[in-house]
Amino acid sequence: MKRFDKLFNAKKSHVLNMYCTAGYPQLNSTMQVMKALQANGADIIELGIPYSDPLADGPVIQQSGSIALANGMTIQKLFVQLKNFRKEINVPVILMGYLNPVLQYGFEKFCADASANGIDGLILPDMPEHEFEKEYGTIMENYHLDFIFLVTPETSEERIKKLDSLSSGFLYAVSSSSTTGSDKNMDEVSNYLQRLKSYQLKNPILAGFGIKDKETFDAVCRYANGGIIGSAYIKALEGETDINAATESFLKPIISTNK
Amino acid sequence: MSVRYQNPDALGYYGKFGGAFIPEMLYPNVHELQQQYLQIIQSEKFKNEFNLLLKDYVGRPTPLYYAQRLSNEFNTNIFLKREDLCHTGAHKINNTIGQILLAIALGKKKIIAETGAGQHGVATATVCALNGLDCIVFMGEKDMERQAPNVARMKMLGATVLPAKSGSKTLKDATNEAIRYWINHPDDTHYIIGSVVGPHPYPDMVARFQSVISEEIRWQLKEKTGKENPSHVIACVGGGSNAAGAFYHFLEESGVELIAVEAAGQGVESGFSAATTALGTTGILHGSKSLLMQTPDGQVTEPHSISAGLDYPGIGPMHAHLFESGRARFLSATDDEALKAAFQLAQLEGIIPALESAHALYVLNNLKFKKDDSIVICLSGRGDKDLSAYMQAMEK
Ligand SMILES: Cc1ncc(COP(=O)(O)O)c(C=O)c1O
Numbered sequence: 253m254k255r256f257d258k259l260f261n262a263k264k265s266h267v268l269n270m271y272c273t274a275g276y277p278q279l280n281s282t283m284q285v286m287k288a289l290q291a292n293g294a295d296i297i298e299l300g301i302p303y304s305d306p307l308a309d310g311p312v313i314q315q316s317g318s319i320a321l322a323n324g325m326t327i328q329k330l331f332v333q334l335k336n337f338r339k340e341i342n343v344p345v346i347l348m349g350y351l352n353p354v355l356q357y358g359f360e361k362f363c364a365d366a367s368a369n370g371i372d373g374l375i376l377p378d379m380p381e382h383e384f385e386k387e388y389g390t391i392m393e394n395y396h397l398d399f400i401f402l403v404t405p406e407t408s409e410e411r412i413k414k415l416d417s418l419s420s421g422f423l424y425a426v427s428s429s430s431t432t433g434s435d436k437n438m439d440e441v442s443n444y445l446q447r448l449k450s451y452q453l454k455n456p457i458l459a460g461f462g463i464k465d466k467e468t469f470d471a472v473c474r475y476a477n478g479g480i481i482g483s484a485y486i487k488a489l490e491g492e493t494d495i496n497a498a499t500e501s502f503l504k505p506i507i508s509t510n511k
Numbered sequence: 512m513s514v515r516y517q518n519p520d521a522l523g524y525y526g527k528f529g530g531a532f533i534p535e536m537l538y539p540n541v542h543e544l545q546q547q548y549l550q551i552i553q554s555e556k557f558k559n560e561f562n563l564l565l566k567d568y569v570g571r572p573t574p575l576y577y578a579q580r581l582s583n584e585f586n587t588n589i590f591l592k593r594e595d596l597c598h599t600g601a602h603k604i605n606n607t608i609g610q611i612l613l614a615i616a617l618g619k620k621k622i623i624a625e626t627g628a629g630q631h632g633v634a635t636a637t638v639c640a641l642n643g644l645d646c647i648v649f650m651g652e653k654d655m656e657r658q659a660p661n662v663a664r665m666k667m668l669g670a671t672v673l674p675a676k677s678g679s680k681t682l683k684d685a686t687n688e689a690i691r692y693w694i695n696h697p698d699d700t701h702y703i704i705g706s707v708v709g710p711h712p713y714p715d716m717v718a719r720f721q722s723v724i725s726e727e728i729r730w731q732l733k734e735k736t737g738k739e740n741p742s743h744v745i746a747c748v749g750g751g752s753n754a755a756g757a758f759y760h761f762l763e764e765s766g767v768e769l770i771a772v773e774a775a776g777q778g779v780e781s782g783f784s785a786a787t788t789a790l791g792t793t794g795i796l797h798g799s800k801s802l803l804m805q806t807p808d809g810q811v812t813e814p815h816s817i818s819a820g821l822d823y824p825g826i827g828p829m830h831a832h833l834f835e836s837g838r839a840r841f842l843s844a845t846d847d848e849a850l851k852a853a854f855q856l857a858q859l860e861g862i863i864p865a866l867e868s869a870h871a872l873y874v875l876n877n878l879k880f881k882k883d884d885s886i887v888i889c890l891s892g893r894g895d896k897d898l899s900a901y902m903q904a905m906e907k
Contacts, residue, residue: 304810308534326808352795356809377534402535429536444596
């Protein structure tokens with residue numbers, strides 16, 4: 253059974269997806285960060301591939317990407333780092349990145365290497381659904397990779413249903429039209445998530461962008477199956493040498509009462 | 512006649528280049544434009560307003576000037592298309608007039624833009640003042656320094672100028688910031704992109720607004736020489752909007768040689784260059800697939816050019832297609848060569864060109880012409896904004 257199916261069969265709410273940037277804070281901290289996230293309660297790990305021009309990201313994730321690139325991070329190195337990660341990590345892991353570096357690596361080669369190493373799915377926010385349907389969707393399917401589309405409060409019902417039907421694993425509900433890491437009006441977010449829930453989509457829904465602590469996580473979990481935390485965690489890692497301790501103190505308050 | 516180069520297909524592709532590679536957050540705004548732009552800009556009402564403003568406000572038609580002394584120098588016939596005489600000093604305003612009318616037709620209340628040399632920023636601030644719309648212009652911190660007079664002009668026109676501090680702090684980064692701002696403020700806001708770049712429909716829309724340049728060249732040349740078609744059209748390419756406009760009505764005329772000139776910076780192989788077709792490979796930047804200067808890992812390379820308007824690591828998808836298909840020839844000029852051409856034009860013809868346009872002028876030195884050729888060079892802008900660079904060059 254696919255890891256995502258196993259996860260969502262067992263856990264229907266408060267699913268916590270943690271974003272981290274590969275090669276940040278140090279080139280070789282990728283595995284350490286992933287292990288710390290799993291050990292401290294993350295249900296899914298979303299590993300960001302750094303890019304020079306990350307259009308959908310706010311300042312915090314941009315900065316982590318710049319640091320990772322300055323550290324020398326590349327897709328090649330990432331797959332070397334991920335070589336045996338399935339011996340230690342059993343939660344679903346997805347790669348999040350922008351299309352350009354993936355295309356330069358070779359889309360099919362990227363899928364083959366991701367799949368061979370035990371990656372479960374991909375998020376490429378600048379992948380147009382037309383290109384997905386025409387070309388890339390089948391390649392990912394051939395390598396048993398899930399692909400997760402984003403929807404926003406401005407996405408029409410018809411389009412949400414379409415993007416849900418093309419997605420597998422989960423559907424990424426961007427909490428409001430914004431780049432990552434910006435603050436949100438949580439009432440509006442709730443209305444939107446409630447609306448998404450009413451569509452009875454095929455995929456579980458995880459809400460992201462602007463979730464930073466227990467309060468915002470719990471708020472989205474009222475209607476979504478879980479949430480995605482990125483910028484707030486990246487910020488928490490800044491300047492920390494003990495990654496496990498920093499991760500523990502970040503996640504503890506968020507996880508505590510949900511178990 | 513089949514149109515092979517002028518317009519993209521329904522999904523915004525010129526051959527294999529173009530498309531709309533955007534995050535979902537931009538989808539509503541971009542989709543709205545895709546659905547509506549042709550209908551709006553082809554309506555009689557729009558065309559009348561657009562043409563009237565181009566005439567009375569921009570000062571079109573701009574002259575097609577026979578440059579006698581320059582022609583003597585190169586032993587041929589050289590015509591300068593005087594976009595430098597447009598209100599605000601460059602071709603950029605042809606596009607901003609079109610886009611502001613479109614934005615108003617779509618009910619938008621706020622305008623954002625990116626700018627490199629500041630010409631597009633000034634042209635945007637100008638049309639916003641003219642129509643009473645709020646205006647924010649993103650400009651690389653480095654460009655704010657080297658094009659300070661244009662920063663002052665934008666402020667005087669009532670625009671807010673926000674520095675882009677990431678990356679090389681130039682045009683690419685200003686574009687990133689503008690796109691991010693649009694993602695965060697989608698309501699009521701239209702993004703006026705300044706060149707034939709960005710997701711579909713921007714490249715086509717901007718090319719259509721700039722196509723007035725070649726529309727005029729045709730009848731002006733006919734008046735002057737009896738022939739509509741020149742032998743050559745030469746234009747500089749940053750993103751490629753003045754070139755797209757100057758080429759537009761000649762794209763399907765195979766007898767007209769089209770020459771695009773990129774900025775070689777300190778030399779194509781120097782590591783400090785912006786010659787995209789020489790150095791680039793297929794990639795995705797700012798929402799479209801085109802040629803792009805990048806590392807083998809797909810990280811976008813920081814370009815270099817003395818001219819802020821050409822200091823961009825990509826080119827529009829139309830130009831990538833013209834390059835790949837061989838329809839246009841792509842040449843380049845270095846920083847020093849552009850300076851040389853600027854002084855030559857100033858002293859032969861009494862016209863101080865923008866540094867961008869000076870790149871197009873320089874390649875006259877690299878081409879062989881016949882005595883009876885008629886060469887049209889798009890003089891995309893005037894040199895006022897570049898005086899500090901010219902003063903530095905004179906001190907050397
Ligand atoms: C005078 C002038 N020419 C050319 C350009 C380059 O833009 P494009 O290639 O879109 O014409 C600029 C851009 O700022 C400009 O100011």
